[in-house]
Amino acid sequence: MLPELGHFALILAMLLALLQAFFGIAGPAMGRDRWVSATMSAVAGQLVMVATAVGCLVMSFVDFDFSVRYVAENSNSALPLFYRIAALWGAHEGSLLLWILLLACWTAVVAIATQRLPRRFVARVLGVLGFLSFGFLLFTLVTSNPFLRLEPPAPDGIDLNPLLQDPGLASHPPVLYTGYVGLAVAFSFACAAMLEGRADPIWARWTRPWATAAWAFLTCGITLGSWWSYYTLGWGGYWAWDPVENASFMPWLVGTALIHSLAVTDKRGLFKSWTLLLSVLGFSLSLIGTFLVRSGVLVSVHSFAADPSRGTAILIFLILAIGGALALYAWRAPTLRSTAGFELAARESFLLFNNILLVIAAATVFGGTLAPLIAEALGQGALSVGAPYFRPTFLLPILPLLALLSIGIHASWKRGHLGERTRAILATLAIALALALAVVLGVYAGRHCLAVVGLTLGGWIILSSLIDPIDRMRRRLSLPRSILGMTLAHIGLGVAVIALSIVEPYTVERDIALGNGESARVGAYDFKLIGTREVEGPNYSAVRAEVVISRNGHVVTTLLPEKREYWVRKQVGTVAGIKNEYGTDLFVALGDDLGAGRWSLRAQIRPMITLLWLGPVLMAFGGFYALTDRRYRLARAAESVPAGAAGPAGAANERMA
Amino acid sequence: MKGQGMGEQRVARQGAAGRRAAAGGATQYEHGAAAPADQEHGAAEPAAASAKPRFNRFIIPLAAFLGIAAVLAVGIINSRSVGVIQSPLIGKPAPAWSLPVLDGGGRTFGSKDLAGKWYVLNVWGSWCYACKDEHEELLKISRSSSVPLIGIDWNDDDAQARNYLANLGNPYRMVTTDHDGHVVIDWGVYGAPETFLVNPEGMVVYKQTGAMTPEVWEKEFASRLPAALADRGS
Numbered sequence: 001m002l003p004e005l006g007h008f009a010l011i012l013a014m015l016l017a018l019l020q021a022f023f024g025i026a027g028p029a030m031g032r033d034r035w036v037s038a039t040m041s042a043v044a045g046q047l048v049m050v051a052t053a054v055g056c057l058v059m060s061f062v063d064f065d066f067s068v069r070y071v072a073e074n075s076n077s078a079l080p081l082f083y084r085i086a087a088l089w090g091a092h093e094g095s096l097l098l099w100i101l102l103l104a105c106w107t108a109v110v111a112i113a114t115q116r117l118p119r120r121f122v123a124r125v126l127g128v129l130g131f132l133s134f135g136f137l138l139f140t141l142v143t144s145n146p147f148l149r150l151e152p153p154a155p156d157g158i159d160l161n162p163l164l165q166d167p168g169l170a171s172h173p174p175v176l177y178t179g180y181v182g183l184a185v186a187f188s189f190a191c192a193a194m195l196e197g198r199a200d201p202i203w204a205r206w207t208r209p210w211a212t213a214a215w216a217f218l219t220c221g222i223t224l225g226s227w228w229s230y231y232t233l234g235w236g237g238y239w240a241w242d243p244v245e246n247a248s249f250m251p252w253l254v255g256t257a258l259i260h261s262l263a264v265t266d267k268r269g270l271f272k273s274w275t276l277l278l279s280v281l282g283f284s285l286s287l288i289g290t291f292l293v294r295s296g297v298l299v300s301v302h303s304f305a306a307d308p309s310r311g312t313a314i315l316i317f318l319i320l321a322i323g324g325a326l327a328l329y330a331w332r333a334p335t336l337r338s339t340a341g342f343e344l345a346a347r348e349s350f351l352l353f354n355n356i357l358l359v360i361a362a363a364t365v366f367g368g369t370l371a372p373l374i375a376e377a378l379g380q381g382a383l384s385v386g387a388p389y390f391r392p393t394f395l396l397p398i399l400p401l402l403a404l405l406s407i408g409i410h411a412s413w414k415r416g417h418l419g420e421r422t423r424a425i426l427a428t429l430a431i432a433l434a435l436a437l438a439v440v441l442g443v444y445a446g447r448h449c450l451a452v453v454g455l456t457l458g459g460w461i462i463l464s465s466l467i468d469p470i471d472r473m474r475r476r477l478s479l480p481r482s483i484l485g486m487t488l489a490h491i492g493l494g495v496a497v498i499a500l501s502i503v504e505p506y507t508v509e510r511d512i513a514l515g516n517g518e519s520a521r522v523g524a525y526d527f528k529l530i531g532t533r534e535v536e537g538p539n540y541s542a543v544r545a546e547v548v549i550s551r552n553g554h555v556v557t558t559l560l561p562e563k564r565e566y567w568v569r570k571q572v573g574t575v576a577g578i579k580n581e582y583g584t585d586l587f588v589a590l591g592d593d594l595g596a597g598r599w600s601l602r603a604q605i606r607p608m609i610t611l612l613w614l615g616p617v618l619m620a621f622g623g624f625y626a627l628t629d630r631r632y633r634l635a636r637a638a639e640s641v642p643a644g645a646a647g648p649a650g651a652a653n654e655r656m657a
Numbered sequence: 658m659k660g661q662g663m664g665e666q667r668v669a670r671q672g673a674a675g676r677r678a679a680a681g682g683a684t685q686y687e688h689g690a691a692a693p694a695d696q697e698h699g700a701a702e703p704a705a706a707s708a709k710p711r712f713n714r715f716i717i718p719l720a721a722f723l724g725i726a727a728v729l730a731v732g733i734i735n736s737r738s739v740g741v742i743q744s745p746l747i748g749k750p751a752p753a754w755s756l757p758v759l760d761g762g763g764r765t766f767g768s769k770d771l772a773g774k775w776y777v778l779n780v781w782g783s784w785c786y787a788c789k790d791e792h793e794e795l796l797k798i799s800r801s802s803s804v805p806l807i808g809i810d811w812n813d814d815d816a817q818a819r820n821y822l823a824n825l826g827n828p829y830r831m832v833t834t835d836h837d838g839h840v841v842i843d844w845g846v847y848g849a850p851e852t853f854l855v856n857p858e859g860m861v862v863y864k865q866t867g868a869m870t871p872e873v874w875e876k877e878f879a880s881r882l883p884a885a886l887a888d889r890g891s
Binding site: 154155156158273277280281284288291311312315318319322323326327329330333334370373374376377 | 713715716718719722723725726727728729730731732733784817
């Protein structure tokens with residue numbers, strides 16, 4: 001019964017999304033206020049229906065209903081409850097359902113939080129969001145229905161993919177999708193602005209918190225994904241330039257450009273058409289990312305559900321949504337003109353460079369990701385693009401970006417004077433360079449040029465970001481949350497840059513073969529295999545090794561890496577043993593049984609890797625903190641003004657007051 | 658922030674204008690600070706007028722996107738033929754194997770019994786429902802063609818397997834059982850069902866991952882078999 005109810009709810013949700021799209025877009029266009037009001041009802045109804053559908057599928061998992069194909073394919077009677085719930089997004093159909101749920105949630109939040117904005121504008125935003133929901137719901141129902149039954153029911157399920165049986169799974173896809181889908185809000189704001197034929201500083205101010213929130217979620221999601229692959233995939237890589245990783249990184253890069261460009265449009269009324277384009281591009285890249293993951297066009301460790309017929313359906317949706325938005329852009333953008341000017345060293349210039357460099361970075365990643373496809377389309381045969389391409393081409397735009405950041409944050413709007421800050425900027429650069437040289441020459445013996453550059457830039461960003469807050473505190477000036485949030489995010493970036501500058505060149509990695517009682521030296525540490533034994537988990541059996549790591553004869557830690565065989569799927573999973581010591585990870589993964597009691601082991605020493613997780617966490621926190629700024633909360637304060645006294649247009653003014 | 662304060666004043670003034678406009682029903686909220694008049698006309702009369710004499714550079718993103726979409730479309734067309742998981746066994750000798758026959762009273766059956774013959778090997782299990790999808794097709798093949806269809810019942814309970822074949826019909830010339838999956842691992846099976854075509858020299862000629870379909874049988878299996886085996890002449 002439950003699956004049928006869920007299926008039915010999903011169909012109703014699709015119809016409501018269609019109504020939402022129609023009323024939201026046609027209502028304002030034809031000046032029908034009743035239709036505008038109906039948009040809100042459709043939003044509420046759609047959320048309820050989608051939540052019902054998700055609830056039904058979750059209950060089927062919880063109740064071990066193996067007559068549902070998706071449940072039988074992705075869970076098992078031995079699978080613990082926690083993973084049975086997380087199994088909801090363990091494969092293609094459920095992931096789509098999660099995507100739809102998040103889109104419905106974002107839509108509802110937009111509907112609630114924009115009550116003080118002009119109703120017709122809001123209706124248009126909701127209408128565009130409704131169109132996106134409709135597309136995803138239709139796609140799910142036609143090609144990827146998670147409620148299909150099995151006849152007769154399976155006696156037991158074939159279990160959740162072992163790679164996904166990890167706490168990282170529970171949090172990584174939902175958070176990442178929240179970011180992906182959040183970009184749909186900025187996309188819809190841009191489309192609504194273009195439908196109305198105007199984009200102005202007020203529009204930018206309305207859009208900013210949504211873009212920042214989506215960006216912060218995306219930051220968290222990518223970091224969690226990286227952390228998850230580092231700990232779960234077993235071989236200690238945190239970033240592989242895999243197509244699916246790139247698919248999440250490109251929207252992030254464009255999203256980063258967007259939040260900076262929105263700032264310029266908000267404060268100075270410039271870059272309007274550019275900001276609109278970035279709003280459209282950010283979500284477009286998340287859609288293309290979905291396409292790459294789901295269609296099986298690109299082979300990746302993550303593409304668990306490749307199906308060309310799904311690819312065709314997504315591509316059609318992609319062309320309608322992105323093509324439609326870009327056609328709207330081609331039509332409307334020429335009418336937007338900025339007349340204000342600015343001097344060369346003004347903040348606008350720095351943000352322009354920030355945008356250009358970020359978009360170039362995104363383009364290089366995009367090109368590298370699609371190169372195999374393009375080569376194939378041109379009949380050039382299989383082409384594989386990996387880190388050797390991505391690393392240098394990505395660094396090329398990113399290094400100047402990092403350098404300009406430290407200067408740009410001190411530039412003022414419109415006028416090209418750094419003023420008395422010039423000396424402070426140069427002083428922080430000198431300190432950062434000295435510290436970088438000290439670290440590279442003193443702590444790590446190897447002389448890596450890039451490490452010095454990276455450490456200098458990272459340190460400079462942190463020190464330079466601190467100048468303004470310290471100055472404000474000394475002069476007893478207020479420090480708005482948006483500025484503090486920005487500072488935190490920039491410091492987070494600096495921390496991540498420092499981490500990468502150390503982790504990349506100074507990681508020691510060795511594959512060693514050890515028998516019981518033997519040891520091998522890796523870096524400054526000795527790895528000794530004590531022995532192996534069989535252990536049993538709820539749905540797997542495993543070999544667990546005991547490895548003692550010591551430094552200069554002193555035992556540092558004992559690690560217990562495992563190699564698991566999951567019973568039902570007969571799949572092998574690796575659980576690495578990791579010990580963090582002062583920010584450095586000591587890492588051991590268990591490889592193959594070489595016979596005669598000997599095992600292959602992969603040992604790694606990754607210095608300062610903790611900072612690599614800390615940096616992005618700081619960035620995301622900065623983003624979220626900036627959202628709590630007064631300037632975005634003024635909508636709330638405006639609610640105390642008697643409603644109806646001002647009308648929609650008046651409400652917009654109150655926000656500005 | 659000085660700049661911000663100035664901007665606010667200006668916008669507030671225009672906001673008042675916007676309110677008047679809203680009262681007149683023309684607009685919902687005020688325009689940007691830059692060039693309101695310009696925008697208004699632009700909105701009413703699309704870019705056609707200004708775009709005619711000059712190239713509309715705002716069309717570039719759309720053109721670029723359509724180019725990318727074309728590449729993706731070609732990618733989809735290619736992936737239909739290329740995306741299949743190829744077995745490294747193809748063109749190589751099939752692994753030697755021998756397994757107990759289902760209900761055979763300890764009798765074994767394997768590659769030795771099939772030496773010098775074409776045969777089709779199907780890996781299945783009563784627990785595998787994709788196998789149920791292809792079962793009808795296997796029955797049809799067993800009726801229409803005379804190539805021996807050998808089943809390996811993988812990781813299964815004998816009673817359940819017997820039940821399964823009794824209910825759905827038995828397409829196999831011989832059913833062997835692989836309880837611990839050792840032989841199936843030798844064949845590099847990714848997941849049931851999988852179907853292999855082996856020639857008289859003991860070479861793996863083709864491997865189908867996933868359910869057998871009439872198209873796959875015709876195109877990949879029957880076409881490789883000698884006509885006498887592919888077709889019973891029906």
